[in-house]
Amino acid sequence: MTTFSELGLSDLTIQALSRKGFEEPTPIQIKTIPAVLAGESDIVAQAQTGTGKTAAFGLPLLELLEQDARKVQALVLAPTRELAIQVAEEINSLRGGRTVSVTPIYGGQSMEIQLRNLRRGVSVVVGTPGRVLDHLRRGTLDLSSIRFLILDEADEMLNMGFLEDVTEIMEQTAADKRTMLFSATMPPEILRVAKKYMGDYQVIRAASEQLTATQTDQIYFEVSAADKFEALCRIIDMEEDFYGLVFTRTKVDADAVSQRLMERGYDADTLHGDMSQSLREKILAKFKKRLARILVATDVAARGIDVHDLTHVINFDLPHDPEAYVHRVGRTGRAGKEGIAITFITPSEYRRLQFISKQAKTDIRKARLPKVSDVIQMKKERIRAELAAIVATEPELEFLGMAQELLEQSKPRETLAALLQHMFQEELDASNYREIEDAFVVDKKGKTRLFVTQGRKDGLTPKRLLTFLDENCRIPSRKVWDIQIMETFAFVSLPFQEAEKVLSMFNRKGKDGGFVFTKAKGRPTPPPVRK
Structure with a gap:
């Protein structure tokens, strides 16, 4: 290297x-x-x-x-x-x-x-x-x-x-x-x-690689930067046997995410370029033996890790370029098995995700982040399955005798409920999870969806709309998101403050080429990312 x-x-x-x-x-x-x-x-x-x-x-x-x-x-x-x-x-x-x-x-x-x-x-x-x-x-x-x-x-x-x-x-x-x-x-x-x-x-x-993603189910979730860690924990807990790589942009972030995972009780470790070769080999050997089931790494690890049977690759941070994305995703979905690649993006990163998807010639579908109730329900189902498996092994006579004594001393349902509560109350506590706000909630850091009273029949194109916003409102195209031009109207999303500026300047019919902007009903929902 x-x-x-x-x-x-x-x-x-x-x-x-x-x-x-x-x-x-x-x-x-x-x-x-x-x-x-x-x-x-x-x-x-x-x-x-x-x-x-x-x-x-x-x-x-x-x-x-x-x-x-x-x-x-x-x-x-x-x-x-x-x-x-x-x-x-x-x-x-x-x-x-x-x-x-x-x-x-x-x-x-x-x-x-x-x-x-x-x-x-x-x-x-x-x-x-x-x-x-x-x-x-x-x-x-x-x-x-x-x-x-x-x-x-x-x-x-x-x-x-x-x-x-x-x-x-x-x-x-x-x-x-x-x-x-x-x-x-x-x-x-x-x-x-x-x-x-x-x-x-x-x-x-520069030798250009043919960018192609492996046979991996590729998903993205839209979350705020502050909610990424909470989202990560939900993804891990929804998987019965999670075994995966979590990629961050910097080694500082890798250390921070790994530390927070360990504080929550997950078997996690870190891998990045600041470590000596011997330490990196030791950490990687531990991960291959599944003594640690989550490895938080920077892109320095993407080209060097050869681990089979990973269930997930998670892009905690969106990579800088398509090549990095393909190398990350390529760590899962090997040997004929389908893996899952998950990418967290903030609303402002949607355009970059589109670019990566196009260059990598792959589909990245949008999915709904599991709710707290989904995670709790999944855990309950696992507990039921584990108990059924234990019962099927025919418990030893010593425990059958103790069970008979307990049933004679108390009611069966209350006895079983008490045992379940004692064993799983903390794991099934919904307060362990923090609510994740919709990434599109309109606030001063969010975006506002605007309705435009012109469409294709008026000669409106994305370029014309971008030019109009730039020349009249000093809003650069990098801040304009998800333009959708219909036959007689259009939609566009802008950061809150820029949207307020547009609304205050151009909300009267007949002004500036007939443009009228109003707040659209509902929230901005981008179309699926397609190649």
Whole structure:
């Protein structure tokens, strides 16, 4: 297993990665980071979305930039404002203690804020082509001395019609810069850009696996982040012989979940990259012998665990990318047996789940989380079955004699009830479980479903609705969820505060193209995730 420290990164960067819980590099990071650190050539890298491309160029970029420099040293171009914000936040989170400033610039954000940040001096600008061009034409952004230019999701920029904007920007950058182009696909237009505007470039391709999930029943539950642990306990208790892996995003979360499980009396253990090899082998051997029936692990374990007959794989946290999902799910449903893979998502993660489902070419069906009464009823049925099995073994004469004495001294029904209460009262106590609120309850942290008085016959499309909300209400598309366009009307879900803004601004007929928004009846229920 390759580690981040083997890629030539500094201790400062390794510490930043450790704080974020990153444990092993992805294939594109393994190939790209050393090439950027060691070489002088430009780079054309092909890798699918969600494979860690931001860290692949962001980590070596931070190593090579001058600190405390009040000038733009690197420009990252991204096709959408959402990606620009995401990339800027990711690079910022990897800085460690470095005095390197990163700022996103994109349409829809206050120009004054961007001008103020640029005047203050920034090291890395992450921007959309249109807004970068605005600043270049205003003379508020100088790219004549940048050292690095990164084109992220180059094929998407091409598909969105940004080719002319991108080439105009490239022509205004320093001639001796290093250029890195990242793209999921390599159409001829991308290669023509590389040949025309890049010097000698090195082509890097991450080996892409055919993403296919195993013969596993894949389910997702929508719960709030605070209710995930309670949901996990219900799933475990509904299974008569639970034997499974629980995946968390970071090692800190893995330790926390495992500790809480053990405090509740479950046979649980933890596995992550901070452990020595000997300790990991010891924990894994214990799990294989079923001395621990629940193993809480990070993704570092997904590629290395070879355990048969798992009943469940549970994604306590939604993985970052489709590959991680497939590797996790692949731990169950082996040797011709059907396993169960369960994923917990919050409402805001629904879109990412759709993306994972599409890329993994699999169906992930929505299911109802077991109620407390369901769990208690299941436990009662097990107790009945266990008692029937005990009776079938014909108890020893000593116990038959004691039973006869008890029945002679008290009523049979009350005697049996007392024994059951003594043995199982705590296990059957419903107060052991906490109520789980509907993830779609409308509160300030939830979402509101809106009814729109236009539909397909009015020319309404998801893109038009997204554009309308962005331009008129400053609501970015990442906050818009579950658009459904009908013939004469539509539905859309928004965070509570954004929904209130829309309702206050556009609830009068005839205003702004005839749009009228009202609160929809019922709760937003997304359609099943399909490939």
